[in-house]
Amino acid sequence: MHELALIPVFYGEAMNASVDSFSPSAAKPRAVVADWRERGEPIEVIAPTPVAVEDLKRTHDPAYVDGVLRGDLPNGFGTTDAGVAASLPFTCGAMWCAARAALRNGRVAVAPCSGFHHARHARAGGYCTFNGLIVAAQALRAAGDVARVGILDFDQHYGDGTDALIGRHGLDWIRHYTAGAEYGDPTQVEAFLARIPALVGAMRDCDVVLYQAGADPHIDDPLGGWMTTRDLAERDQRVFEAAATAGVPIAWNLAGGYQTPLRKVLDIHHNTLRACANVYLHGGARAAARSAAR
Helix, strand or coil: CCCCCCEEEECCHHHCCCCCCCCCCCCHHHHHHHHHHHCCCCEEEECCCCCCHHHHHHHCCHHHHHHHHHCCCCCCCCCCCHHHHHHHHHHHHHHHHHHHHHHHHCCEEEECCCCCCCCCCCCCECCECCCHHHHHHHHHHHCCCCCCEEEEECCCCCCHHHHHHHHHHCCCCEEEEEHHHCCCCHHHHHHHHHHHHHHHHCCCCCCEEEEECCCCCECCCCCCCCECHHHHHHHHHHHHHHHHHHCCCEEEECCCCCCCCHHHHHHHHHHHHHHHHHHHCCCCCCHHHHHCCC
16 A cells, blocks of 8 residues: 555546437546546546456356447447447446556545446346446456455445346355445435445455445435435545545446536536545545535
């Protein structure tokens, strides 16, 4: 472990695609990184290495992988768009690269992408085509980089694809928690926030934690509806504090967020980055979480 001067962010233009969809996720990497740069945030942008087709086929049905990449089978947006297909090895690659970087620095790294946890073995769903969480975890394991991986999913929705893939492949070395299976009501916020240190602490035996910092639990999100901006900032602050205390590296991504205009989603993702920088660059100060806009 060593001190960080900047937060590593694995991003390249190849991660983006143009899709006419209710979900902004295909082009969100570009928008998020541009926003962070404009705000002068302490980030180091690093081009991700795409995962290999063999990495995708380790998790997903080979015929499904080939069909999606050729444009013969629908992606998570329900299209066969070639631009989406081309972006998928890079979004999964960003998650893999961020996890490797967090392992190396012993602290944290970011994959500014989404569209993972509903993808199943041979089927897309919920704007998710390939499950980059499981793809990254299995690539790390195949390379001998990890013995155990944690997946902490704080998206609004249940990570059904992640659970299904863990079960199908017998991945008992992955410790998965998805908040969408238990939480979703404003009356649960205090209990949820209070539980975060224990949820993260339960993954202290993992070599790295993959954290889905979803923006869609926001109370104004059309697919969410139970946490305020301040609650979400506090959520992220507690996750990073608990991971740092446990000494477990963490690689996080954006997951969902569907409010319009997109600026509302960008502000939530910005708060996650601020919490990350507070803990890993500024010694755990809690100012950003307390001062985040309501």
